[in-house]
Amino acid sequence: MDRKTGQLLEVWKRVSDNLFREDAINLDELPIEKKKRIAYLEANPEEWKKHYFSKFYTAEPAKFHLDASKKILNTAELYFVLSWSRELAKSTRTMMDVIYLVLTKKKKNVLLVSYSADNAEMLLRPYKNVFEQNERIKNDYGDQVNFGNWKERKFVLANGASFRSLGKGESPRGAKNDEARPDVILIDDFDTDEECRNPDMIKDSVNW
Numbered sequence: 001m002d003r004k005t006g007q008l009l010e011v012w013k014r015v016s017d018n019l020f021r022e023d024a025i026n027l028d029e030l031p032i033e034k035k036k037r038i039a040y041l042e043a044n045p046e047e048w049k050k051h052y053f054s055k056f057y058t059a060e061p062a063k064f065h066l067d068a069s070k071k072i073l074n075t076a077e078l079y080f081v082l083s084w085s086r087e088l089a090k091s092t093r094t095m096m097d098v099i100y101l102v103l104t105k106k107k108k109n110v111l112l113v114s115y116s117a118d119n120a121e122m123l124l125r126p127y128k129n130v131f132e133q134n135e136r137i138k139n140d141y142g143d144q145v146n147f148g149n150w151k152e153r154k155f156v157l158a159n160g161a162s163f164r165s166l167g168k169g170e171s172p173r174g175a176k177n178d179e180a181r182p183d184v185i186l187i188d189d190f191d192t193d194e195e196c197r198n199p200d201m202i203k204d205s206v207n208w
Contacts, residue, residue: 025139038140042104045073049096052136056092065093072097091188095126098184102161103141108180110163114189117167121153123188124165128155168205 029037041048046066050057061069068082072094082090101107112127114120130137131144138144142158149156154164166172168190172182195201 025135045069045100048100052134053096056096069093069097073100094186099130105159107184108161109182110184111166111182112186112188113166113168115168115192117170119189120165120167124163127163131157168208
């Protein structure tokens with residue numbers, strides 16, 4: 001097989017693979033069209049989520065979803081509790097909102113905290129997978145995988161933003177990302193069943 005044929009096969013493989021992806025991209029899009037489309041999506045966060053997270057965005061959001069996202073995305077600093085029942089997309093909606101804030105450079109240093117280091121690492125993994133596998137994000141924001149700073153418990157994106165998992169009780173020292181202190185702290189699956197039966201343990205956790 002000559003060099004030209006090999007190059008044509010590579011192009012065809014890329015095109016054919018793209019056709020069957022759920023998050024397929026427009027390979028013929030002009031740079032000016034791409035810039036305009038990204039600007040529109042960033043100005044309309046729900047459309048942004050539909051475009052970049054088509055695998056997750058499988059149903060239209062309820063009003064309480066929209067209200068929560070509006071508050072999260074439009075308030076620079078807040079303490080916010082999503083007290084929704086199971087299966088109402090708390091973690092998924094939060095992930096999409098946080099990644100939006102990071103890729104639009106409104107946030108730079110994300111900590112994800114859970115009741116144990118292992119559980120925190122598990123909850124951080126979907127974020128890491130998005131940056132490794134989401135072709136639409138790669139196409140519009142560049143490949144964010146930063147080799148040398150890409151571990152399970154902490155990774156730094158090519159745009160400079162960092163993500164770190166932390167188990168309850170661990171020291172958060174060293175959590176700065178260059179000059180940026182943590183500006184997003186996500187607390188998920190924080191209390192064990194035993195702690196929920198013991199008010200003193202809950203107080204200790206809150207104090208930590």
